[in-house]
Amino acid sequence: MSVVARNLCVTFDTPHGPVEAVRGISFQIGREKVGIVGESGSGKSLTARSILRLLPGQARMTADELSFDGIDVAQASERAMRRIRGKRAGLILQDPKHSLNPVMSAGRQIAESWRVHRGGSRREAMEAAVDLLAQVQIRNPAQVAERYPHELSGGMGQRVMIAMMLAPDPEFLIADEPTSALDATVQAEIMRLIEELASERGMGLMLISHDLPLVSHFCDRVLVMYAGQIVEELKAGELGRARHGYTQGLLSCLPSLSHPRERLNVMQREAEWLA
Amino acid sequence: MAGMMLDVEDLRIRFGTLEAVRGASFAIAEGESFGLVGESGSGKSTILRALAGLNRDWDGTVRLAGEPLGRLRDRAFFRRVQMVFQDPYGSLHPRQTIDRILAEPLIVHGFGDIDARICRALEEVSLPAAMRFRYPHQLSGGQRQRVAIARALISEPEVLLLDEPTSALDVSVQAEVLNLLTDLRRARGLTYLMVGHNLAVVTHLCERIAVMSHGEIVETVTAEDLRQGRVQHPHTVELRALSLDLAEAQGQGGESDLSQARTGTAP
Amino acid sequence: MTDVSRAAHASVSRRQWLLDPSPGSRRQAAWGNAYRRWLQFRANTLAMIGLVTVVLLIAAAIFAPLLATHDPSAIALENRLAPPSAAHWLGTDDLGRDLYSRILYGAQVTLGMVVAVVVLVAPVGLVIGVVAGYVGGWLDTLLMRVTDVFMAFPKLVLALAFVAALQPGVTSAVIAIALTAWPPLARLARAETLTIRESDFINAVRVTGASKGRIIMRHVMPLCVPSIIVRIALDISGIILTAAGLGFLGMGAQPPMPEWGTMIATTSGFILSQWWVPTIPGVAILLASLAFNLLGDGLRDVLDPRQE
Structure with a gap:
């Protein structure tokens, strides 16, 4: 790659x-x-x-x-690009407030992203979502999965965003x-997390x-x-x-x-x- | 306290049931630069906005040069205290020319000689006179912040809330604006109250710094103490360590311990 | 030759003066801004069609006495329901009156009503909306409940009831339409104000020490005006239709006044035999409302602050 x-x-x-x-x-x-x-x-x-x-x-x-x-x-082609975007290459943006869907819980958004690329049942996807939230070092992933974007702090929102990008297991x-x-303190944590995951x-x-x-x-x-x-x-x-x-x-x-x-x-x- | 320009005692600010500021006290001497x-x-x-009169839901005592301030601010207050906002893209009226924006405080406070004052204000913040009749969207971020500073200073205040x-x-524009603020303070003997999250930036401009966490001032130290590491509260220690790590990366290029910084999470 | 080149040179330098990125005076800045808007508007073909049609309509209304070929109320029963001809360009109606002349004078009536409604409605809607939005609290609640009451009635029904209670006529129709037209404007102005009120540039004006009235008048209201203008331009087609509708129902302008809706009403019986007689005022209504609609759409693209 x-x-x-x-x-x-x-x-x-x-x-x-x-x-x-x-x-x-x-x-x-x-x-x-x-x-x-x-x-x-x-x-x-x-x-x-x-x-x-x-x-x-x-x-x-x-x-x-x-x-x-x-x-x-x-x-x-546009179709070929869609296979790259989100699936093989993830994009994390500056402000999670603007990139997360405000009317969908964090867990469901990650689960949706997981299912689009991997298929599987809703339950499996939700379990995968909680697992991904744990991987981005959220301590109580099951609870956070239930929350909506406005209930998340900036750092937490960015972790959710990262978990969502990791769902299809991208290469880039x-x-x-x-x-x-x-x-500043959260900045270092998120950078460290991204680096470690990479x-x-x-x-x-x-x-x-x-x-x-x-x-x-x-x-x-x-x-x-x-x-x-x-x-x-x-x-x-x-x-x-x-x-x-x-x-x-x-x-x-x-x-x-x-x-x-x-x-x-x-x-x-x-x-x-x-x- | 006597001789203090701005004296805040046990300031409490509430948003509904949430207590955003839980009893903050500090005092700033005339000509001093104080950082939060x-x-x-x-x-x-929140403290800054309450002091500027943009939020009236506060309790406590605030004194400006010894005089206690009420909830409502009169025009005389704004002659003495002015504010510069964070986002230069949001703090300038999108449909007004720079000229009009700078004229506003002069008209409100009944200054004469508006043309000359606007030209002088632009010169003071090193903006070319050609900018005068432009609209904010025709200016860069740094130029806009210079306009915002010029607007704050045009009515000749004594205290600037930043x-x-x-x-x-x-960052390169940041350096220019910080230098401008340093020069203006010296030239006019201004008192600064600056709010920021970047310790290095605030310490650059301020002689004393109060570190806040969860609505409380946990420690107030001088810039020199901070540089020398004479700090006690763990939050201050952590902020200082982060700032030093990044500073090290610029110059020495040595391995630093930021990579080993804690990666624990917020609850 | 030299004259031509001098004229060309003058127009080039005027353009440069207008488009100068660093204008030298307040006047130049304002004109330059307006000129840029105009350039943007001019690029929109549909909006230009709307503008040209509206200008032609206004010209027709103003110069109706000069443009008309006949007296619009001169009855000639021997020549009733005539098809279009050299003598009567658009034919004649059931009383032998010249349709072309009546359409021109009808433009006077229709545009007169539009202007009257706009003059009544725009300031009221703007002021109520901005004050309610900026001041907030009980005043906001009060003003908005009143607005809701007026909005709760269907437009035409409220207008009909009002005209029926007074006496049918142009004045009553104008008042009735005005009553139903201001609430949406007030709502719009309030919504705009709510977003502007919390912005930092208004906070910055507050910090200069400006009074509430000054902030509302000089800083908030000017930002609401563009969207109000756009909304009104789009609403005018509705006003024209309501005015014509009231005329058609006998509640607006009364015969023999050459109002377009009334003209259709009095000749609607001839739609099958002499179709052009009721159709021609109908086309006039269609063209006029369409033109204002296109103009409004074009203005929205140029003036809407959200598009910047």
Whole structure:
């Protein structure tokens, strides 16, 4: 299983002419944990969505190659894409409040997702759902399965979302800012959970985030995106050795508890980064 | 307490049967910058909203420069105390130009010389004059938050309530906005009360920090104590450890113990 | 040649002035915003058809005395129920009156009623809805119960009962339609206000120290106006139909006034023999209500704040 992109571009048609949001990026992700880091508008989410062909209607995607386990994503039929989406590749979004069905209990949503991909009776599916909730380290899974999304805290909702994505036993997991809506302590727990599950199950993991230090903790390598391009690739433990000005800027503009500064460094954006 | 700009004693805020804030007390000296740190639901933003008069269901004593405040806030209060909201995408009126948004406080408080004041306010937050007649949707997140700060400062308040002013922004923009807030405080001698969930961000701007958990202030420490690890409450210790771990990843790149952080769950 | 190029240059620079991303004055910002809306509206063909038809209708009503070929109430019994001809473009009715001229004057009556209803209804619905929504509490309960009472009756039945109680005529019809038309507007304005009231940008205005009245008038109401305009534009077709319906039932405009509904009522007996006589006012009603409907749909796409 591997995801390959060569010269991937995503363009939006606007009244003022086309705007390139992703400008010819290439990468290959196997059964490993890869972080994609960048600021809003860097094209990181569009890159992830291109893999599942879940781009907004006005977006046009082109690539020399874009494949999921050998399947050409650009050419595949809608039916073939449905077999990938949700089943072979899961997508975890930022805010579980928006991605969960508000009128269905957590357990039933997971059970539905399980049944769609595996069949079986309702009872079996419900048992599987409770089991999955236990796997995402919810202590009282049977009780949580009965609850509706509005009765869940942010962290709990995200666990339910992850359990739902795990139901079809995917080979690849895309997490798009999975913890940005969560508190710092919960953030670490959820990241750790995603990382552990990916390692245990041998899944490929693509972690999209704006938080470079956080992502580098949980990934094998990190791709840094700026203005639609990958400007640098780093091994997780080597953030300190970042060479590109943008990566260095991202790291140095963070306030730090251990190294207080009167004024923070401000990123000076160089024109050549856009080249 | 005398000499205190903002003095809060035993503040309790209730939503129906739920007691969101259970007796919070703190005092902020004139020109001081004070931070409230906690997770969502800890009651930190609730305190800020009650102080700003957006929530009237509170008990306790709040004094502004020695004067006790009632439930209803008058216009004179808003001359002295202003607020910056968390989400710059939601806190600017979508159908008003920046000009109109900045003019509003000036009209309400009967300032003259509106044109010149708006131009000066834009300059103060480093926004080009060309932005003046644009609509919020034509601005980036960082520019919008600068407008929100300009709006809060245009009526020349003494106290600024900051509700997670940078949590909706990219880190590079966050640095710019934090620097702006640092500069403005020094230039105008402002008193800040800042709410946030990111310990490093709040500690950067504030000299003293109160850590909140489940509606209570569990510990109040100085920024220096926090840096040196002179903290007692387990919640403070945990927040500090998380923050330090992430900080370590930036620079040294060494193995840190966040990967061994507790993975237990909330009940 | 130079004149042409100068004119072209002037129009180009005016366009640039309007579309300038960083306008230099309040006026330029407002005009630019309006121009962008217009460009968006213009791209919608159906809405443009609606707009053009509405403009033509208004022109027909205003210039009816100039456009009419005959006196709309001149009776010519020797020439009754004539088919369309060079002398009578749309034929004549049962009393030999020129149908084309009567349709033009009928536009005056119909659009007059529409304008009267809108002027009565829009401010009432907007103010009641926004105040109820913003202030809340017992005032909200009171205002909304009153609204419910008016909404509980079927529109036409309430209008009929009201006209029957007064005396049939255009004024009564206008009042009756107005009575039934404001409650949905108040409901809409209230619903909009409830979502706006809790938003941070209104909290931000509260924190500036602005009074309740100022917040309602200057900040909440302007945001409700677009959806009210859209709703009214869509409602106008209903108003036209109700007005015609009342006329048809003898409860609205009275003969010999050339009101479209009344015209159908008085000539409905000829539908089988001289079909065009009752059909022509029917087509006028259809076109007018359709035009307002298309216009309303187009306005919704441009003005609805949720679409941004």
